[in-house]
Amino acid sequence: MQPENGDGFGTRAVHSGRGFTGSTGAVMPPVYLTSTFESGNLDGFDYTRSGNPNFRLLEESVGAMEGASFATCFASGVSAITAVVSSLKSGDLVLAEENLYGCTYRLFERVFNKFGLQVRYVDLSREENWEEIRRARPTLVWLESPTNPLLKIIDIAGIAKVAAEVDAPTLVDNTFASPYLQRPLELGATLSLSSTTKYINGHSDCLGGIVATNDKAWHARMVFAQKALGLQPGPFDAWLTTRGQRTLALRMERHCSNALELARWLETQPGVRLVRYPFLPSHPQFELAQKQMRGGSGMIVAEFDFPAQKALEFCRRLRLFTLAESLGGVESLVCHPPTMTHAQVPVKVRHAVGIRDGLVRFSVGIENVEDLRADLDQALRATLE
Numbered sequence: 001m002q003p004e005n006g007d008g009f010g011t012r013a014v015h016s017g018r019g020f021t022g023s024t025g026a027v028m029p030p031v032y033l034t035s036t037f038e039s040g041n042l043d044g045f046d047y048t049r050s051g052n053p054n055f056r057l058l059e060e061s062v063g064a065m066e067g068a069s070f071a072t073c074f075a076s077g078v079s080a081i082t083a084v085v086s087s088l089k090s091g092d093l094v095l096a097e098e099n100l101y102g103c104t105y106r107l108f109e110r111v112f113n114k115f116g117l118q119v120r121y122v123d124l125s126r127e128e129n130w131e132e133i134r135r136a137r138p139t140l141v142w143l144e145s146p147t148n149p150l151l152k153i154i155d156i157a158g159i160a161k162v163a164a165e166v167d168a169p170t171l172v173d174n175t176f177a178s179p180y181l182q183r184p185l186e187l188g189a190t191l192s193l194s195s196t197t198k199y200i201n202g203h204s205d206c207l208g209g210i211v212a213t214n215d216k217a218w219h220a221r222m223v224f225a226q227k228a229l230g231l232q233p234g235p236f237d238a239w240l241t242t243r244g245q246r247t248l249a250l251r252m253e254r255h256c257s258n259a260l261e262l263a264r265w266l267e268t269q270p271g272v273r274l275v276r277y278p279f280l281p282s283h284p285q286f287e288l289a290q291k292q293m294r295g296g297s298g299m300i301v302a303e304f305d306f307p308a309q310k311a312l313e314f315c316r317r318l319r320l321f322t323l324a325e326s327l328g329g330v331e332s333l334v335c336h337p338p339t340m341t342h343a344q345v346p347v348k349v350r351h352a353v354g355i356r357d358g359l360v361r362f363s364v365g366i367e368n369v370e371d372l373r374a375d376l377d378q379a380l381r382a383t384l385e
């Protein structure tokens, strides 16, 4: 049965993306491991680079979550970003929020810059800087919210409105929030992009990316990029992601409640200078976060009173938080940005944007929260000794 318009998020997540079951009665779809399709088939497939039943099922289910008419899936979040940026041309200007995912920045500066794309970075968390959108009339406005790694919250509705005044589309990288907690298109954005590798798939067993939109022309550009640039996922990865997204609502509820509890606890601990979590009243954009998100998500950033080596020692002492990059899986992860994700950024620049040596980023999983708290407690105590 296909879900209906009035069905809730959890219902749609479970019941969408189940077509193409044919005469077998299979309740869940098979994996279509085929590179090509017989000409003249009823569903109009021809070659997997330009479409496969598993892509369509994934696009249908994530599209429904984002409240979008269209979605296009890709091999990774970076492939999805490549698809969007490749549709721009030399001389076009992207106005980007200054706190960007590292690989997005690298694509802008080391790849598309060579082809004449211009990117200007501004702090979009400050409303006075929105004037720059009116002044520069960019081809595209690009932002993430919450940002990586400092969890700044950016006002999507406010910025999309200003961008629309100068006919600039707004793209939101929705990876850190997931469509369960935040739906950028409903807030006025033109494009909502996700690395499905993170919360949407949620099981850390494959990569993927997706772009959702209500704009027909942008959809056509994404479909073109998928096949013309060879950015498509494998059918099995698309199948895994469709399976993963069915439990997104449940997982996000638990990520949010676990993270909020740990963030509150961390704030009271010795050796902790600062805790950032969007749903903590101490967050500078707490009210905006509450307005635009349904929960604070599973990411916490804490600044410890430790030099870099000691902070890394603390991370290594954790038993349940694996020291690794990435986020959004059922298992808890911990990362030390100064020596891991942001090691290439010069110390001065790093400090200027607030990434200090004692900064630790947690991706809180769905384990029992008392076990996670006890784990943080033992590692913190041992490091303070």
Ligand SMILES: *Cc1c(COP(=O)(O)O)cnc(C)c1O
Binding pocket: 076, 077, 078, 079, 101, 103, 144, 148, 173, 175, 176, 195, 196, 197, 198, 207, 208, 209
């Ligand atoms: C991980 C991530 C990406 C890139 O996604 P991949 O699937 O790793 O290619 C893009 N944006 C954000 C915010 C991310 O966290």
